[in-house]
Amino acid sequence: MNRLLTNVSLLPYNTFGVDVSASHVFCLKQPADLDDLQGFPVFREMSHDLRRILVLGQGSNILFTGDFDGIVIRNGIGGIKVIEEDSLSVIVEAGAGVIWNDLVDYAVSINWWGLENLALIPGTAGASPVQNIGAYGVEAADVIERVNAFNLETGQWMRLENSECGFGYRDSIFKRDLKNRGVICSVVFRLSKRAEPRLGYSGVREELDRKGIIDPSAGDIAEAVAAIRRSKLPDPALLGNGGSFFKNPVVGETAFQRLKGSYPLMPFHRHGELYKIPAGWLIEKAGWKGYRSGNVGCYEKQSLILVNYGNATGREVLDLSERISGSVASVFGIGIEREVNVI
Numbered sequence: 001m002n003r004l005l006t007n008v009s010l011l012p013y014n015t016f017g018v019d020v021s022a023s024h025v026f027c028l029k030q031p032a033d034l035d036d037l038q039g040f041p042v043f044r045e046m047s048h049d050l051r052r053i054l055v056l057g058q059g060s061n062i063l064f065t066g067d068f069d070g071i072v073i074r075n076g077i078g079g080i081k082v083i084e085e086d087s088l089s090v091i092v093e094a095g096a097g098v099i100w101n102d103l104v105d106y107a108v109s110i111n112w113w114g115l116e117n118l119a120l121i122p123g124t125a126g127a128s129p130v131q132n133i134g135a136y137g138v139e140a141a142d143v144i145e146r147v148n149a150f151n152l153e154t155g156q157w158m159r160l161e162n163s164e165c166g167f168g169y170r171d172s173i174f175k176r177d178l179k180n181r182g183v184i185c186s187v188v189f190r191l192s193k194r195a196e197p198r199l200g201y202s203g204v205r206e207e208l209d210r211k212g213i214i215d216p217s218a219g220d221i222a223e224a225v226a227a228i229r230r231s232k233l234p235d236p237a238l239l240g241n242g243g244s245f246f247k248n249p250v251v252g253e254t255a256f257q258r259l260k261g262s263y264p265l266m267p268f269h270r271h272g273e274l275y276k277i278p279a280g281w282l283i284e285k286a287g288w289k290g291y292r293s294g295n296v297g298c299y300e301k302q303s304l305i306l307v308n309y310g311n312a313t314g315r316e317v318l319d320l321s322e323r324i325s326g327s328v329a330s331v332f333g334i335g336i337e338r339e340v341n342v343i
């Protein structure tokens with residue numbers, strides 16, 4: 001079967017619903033397929049400039065601003081397997097193409113703990129380390145044991161232990177040194193067999209209380225998180241979007257005190273010695289709540305999410321995002337960084 005396709009529409013492969021195409025798409029089904037990929041003359045030609053290679057999961061954190069003249073590697077490596085187990089924990093390996101929420105469902109169905117707060121995040125298991133996905137007080141880095149990847153530049157397989165992944169807030173080595181180079185083929189998670197509910201984040205305890213659940217299972221927490229997410233976030237199948245467009249800015253003491261002085265009700269979370277300020281709040285206060293212009297706008301329930309109301313181009317979304325970040329900088333004097341990958 002020919003795994004290297006030409007002139008492929010990427011419309012079904014990005015949650016913003018942007019209509020662009022790729023000159024080449026390679027379908028990766030198993031790690032060994034990467035050997036075949038390297039044998040294609042077009043790969044040898046294009047891999048001189050690694051910006052022409054893009055690994056794609058579900059396209060839920062990507063904004064395409066034009067056609068992609070290069071090779072998109074569509075990661076479809078499946079499989080979830082237990083590779084080690086004792087009475088306290090279980091080590092589970094997920095193929096990079098496994099749908100993230102399927103992995104969460106699988107874990108909570110056995111009452112393994114660790115992934116439940118990350119329920120319903122779109123995307124693949126293989127992308128979870130890339131921006132160190134996080135929600136409801138938990139990050140992928142809390143449960144990732146190691147990542148198995150192939151380095152397209154050196155042709156070497158890499159086994160990166162958690163401490164070697166450079167995890168930070170929505171950040172990892174895969175967004176920096178290994179960007180466009182590291183093809184993640186599987187991710188290994190350490191999950192707990194002991195109940196470890198993390199209910200500190202706003203809304204989860206309340207949702208469980210509402211259902212009368214006092215001693216929740218991992219599945220109860222996953223369901224509560226999913227219910228909250230469904231009530232707050234737009235479903236990309238109905239309204240194109242890439243989740244939070246910007247990261248929450250993290251500021252030092254001086255900037256924090258200056259902002260707090262001007263906006264005493266400003267929400268914030270402590271982030272070690274620093275302060276994390278919700279980007280959605282900044283955007284709203286800068287006047288963007290419910291903004292819509294033509295095909296693009298800010299989601300009515302959460303200004304941090306930019307949406308495609310119809311046939312928006314990636315360029316239109318990007319232009320709106322630049323206007324928003326510019327206005328936040330001029331109102332508050334701080335920058336907001338993009339979370340979504342712009343291609």
Ligand SMILES: Cc1cc2nc3c(=O)[nH]c(=O)nc-3n(C[C@H](O)[C@H](O)[C@H](O)COP(=O)(O)OP(=O)(O)OC[C@H]3O[C@@H](n4cnc5c(N)ncnc54)[C@H](O)[C@@H]3O)c2cc1C
Nearest residue numbers: 055057058059060061122123124126127133134184242243
């Ligand atoms: C409605 C909505 C809600 C969201 N909520 C959250 C949230 O709560 N928390 C959160 O953290 N994120 C959230 N996101 C963002 C998104 O779900 C995550 O970033 C997710 O991990 C992206 O997975 P993906 O497979 O779609 O990756 P893609 O969008 O396809 O790719 C994202 C990046 O990872 C790289 N990549 C993907 N797969 C691989 C691989 N196998 N090897 C190497 N690089 C790879 C790509 O090159 C790209 O740079 C949300 C998105 C949407 C649309």
